[in-house]
Amino acid sequence: MPKMLMKGNHAAVYGAALAGCEAYYGYPITPASEIAEAASAIFPKLGRTFLQAESEVAAINMVYGAAGAGKRVMTGSSGPGISLKQEGISYCAGSELPCVIVDIMRGGPGLGNIGPEQGDYYQVVKGGGHGNYRNIVLAPNSAQEMCDLTMLAFELADKYRNPVFVLTDGVIGQMMEAVELPEPVEKLPDKSSWAVMGNAETKNLINSIYLGHDDLEAWNRYLGEKYATIEKNEVRFEEYMMEDAEIVAIGYGSTSRVLQSAVDIVRGKGVKMGMLRLITLFPFPKERINVLPDRNVRGILTVEMSNGQLVDDVNLALRGKMISDLYNRMGGNVPSALEIVEKVSELYGV
């Protein structure tokens, strides 16, 4: 397979192209603009649609239109842009439209700054828009995974007819790594039973209105069952040096890369530390986290670039068996491996 040095942001677009994504609708925002730029360079060469929308709101509604028309479709943005898209994402979820949204998180709240952060965790993982829905959320931590998980995102989106987020931060979006490009998808799923494709066979309805209270409740129950199925089938995580770990660090995205370095340093001192790296944030690997205290684990440290958003879910997963400690940085600061090592030594006396 050909190997190419590329930015995470570009790798996501290659992944989309390989997954048969036929349309990209987006609006520029740092640090996600390279996604739109790469799509504008690649998509027209493949006869696919690239359109720079007039706004984030327009972009997600174009995604709604293209998804409803049965196409694989993607948009990309960063925190403030994702906030603007939330109504449209709720419509996509409520109408069961498969789509892929890439969020390259930056510092917030408000205009914040363009440094890397993970402060969109709540708004992406918990739903974000109005109503009872969940997004599937994948958290790549390398350029390779920006490609691979974007491809997976399209598969999961179609499998569950649901919006799927590729959630990462400015570091992963901006960094370049070697990416082995996989084979393009051979065959796209047939969506004619529900999509609107402009012919007699597909005079379907794309809609999220249920006027009757019982009807809407039933619809929400149905969606809830779908999310439960997703939680059952799609949990993904990676373990690093976990076999005998007594101290476990938990993180995702660029934080997990730093944690890997930190674990190496701590292991070098003969201390048994490991890392649980979350690849899916919804579904959250809660069963795996829940059993951590059943073994020799004496300390759990959640490391995030946000204000304790991830550690909330870790503690919910632990269901009181143990309480996770938190180390976090914000504002565009990425924790260094040494900082984390210091924290580990302070907390667990190693």
Next chain:
Amino acid sequence: MAQKTVLRKPKGFMDVYKHKPGTEKDRTHYCPGCGHGILHKLIAEALEDFAVIDKTILISPVGCSVFAYYYFDTGNFQAAHGRAPAVGTAVSRANPDSIVISYQGDGDLAAIGGNNILQAANRGENMVVFFVNNAIYGMTGGQMAPTTLEGQKTTTTPYGRNPLSDGYPMQMCELLNQLTAPVYITRTSLHDMANIRKTRQAVRKAIRYASEKKGFSFVEVLSMCPSGWKMDAVRAQQWIKEKMIPRFPLMVLRDNAENTGPIERPVPVLDPEEVKKVLGYDTFETTGFKKRPGTMFRKVALRVAGFGGQGIMSTGIALANVGMKYGYNVSWLPSYGPEMRGGTANCSVKIQEDSIGAAECTEPNMVIAMNQPSLEKFEKLLVPDGILIYNSTLIDVEPSRKDIRVCPVPITGIADELGDTRVQSMVSVGAFAAVTGMFDPEEIKSLMPTLFAGKSEKVRKLNEEAVQKGYDHVKRNF
């Protein structure tokens, strides 16, 4: 013999309104005297007459016509408030042969969706927009619309619309007529039979244009809202004639579809072999170089820093590329954003056997400093015994640390001697190769077609020389 006229429902409507909840599946949800029903019928008739029902996709808005999808036997979308033109844009791009109809009211189109309609019109999307202007928000119970007349009382302008605080009625046809792309812009009314007939002509023309892929048509229709206006149906018709038409004159503002060719959209390439070809799979080199024995470094954690414009980023990318060809794990991380504009720029490069954790080099074992501020900033980050390569052309101060290895190279000077300052990146790459012993200069030079893809042979040659000069300088002096 007088012929018997049979009135029947046009085939553009569903026989039974199956999506409508409740038992009344044979009638609309609209109030008596409302204009929507008339316009719906004109559209449904036209779809039947042009035999385009099956390839029509209707987008229902938010407002009274939110349930337009109950009635039309077409493909149907219901869109978020104001976004029908954005949704329609993507639907039209996805199905270029279909007839896309965006059916919107005045609040939806002119207020919350104001930008979306302007931009879809400006792109000349192949769609028809039916804009029902009844000067009020009907669905939500009679609030002020962008098209509410001066002095008109609504539930949010109880003392009448006051232009000083509420602005003036928006004339959307006139506004859109400022744009280049639309092919057909017209305003009609539903207040009497003569005008319904004119509306019928406008509806048919717009749908014909869409079927001929002529582009963007905009049909504004003045329409009665007896409930919102709190009048009976007859008085409502008169109100259009007396009050609305003077403010919203009925006319064709533009009709130049005859001079416009059909819009052709590209056909998506999905064949895997074709996709791989377009993405350049055959041009990527899959072969690499053998790692060189006896190199000093198992792990390079390098910081390259200097002024913006000194090729800082490209130095880092080139080194990562070369490292990749040698089979190392590599990463490159820039400082990005405003930091890059003026002042100092820097990037982190890791080249190592093991998998790479953090990409940022917080404790580099190597620094290439291209200017004085970078030297000051990054020298102190170096680990003990780390290597500092600095650009002695621009830096005349000795580094202060004594526990590091120092390697001054006149990087800018060498580049200038070669006649192009821009090749200093490759001078740095050459110097790096010599210092670390990781890369062979000849092998680096063989990568020029990849590193300088699309550049002239002359540029490649010059950069090859730069690699060699940087390499030789270090070999000679250290």
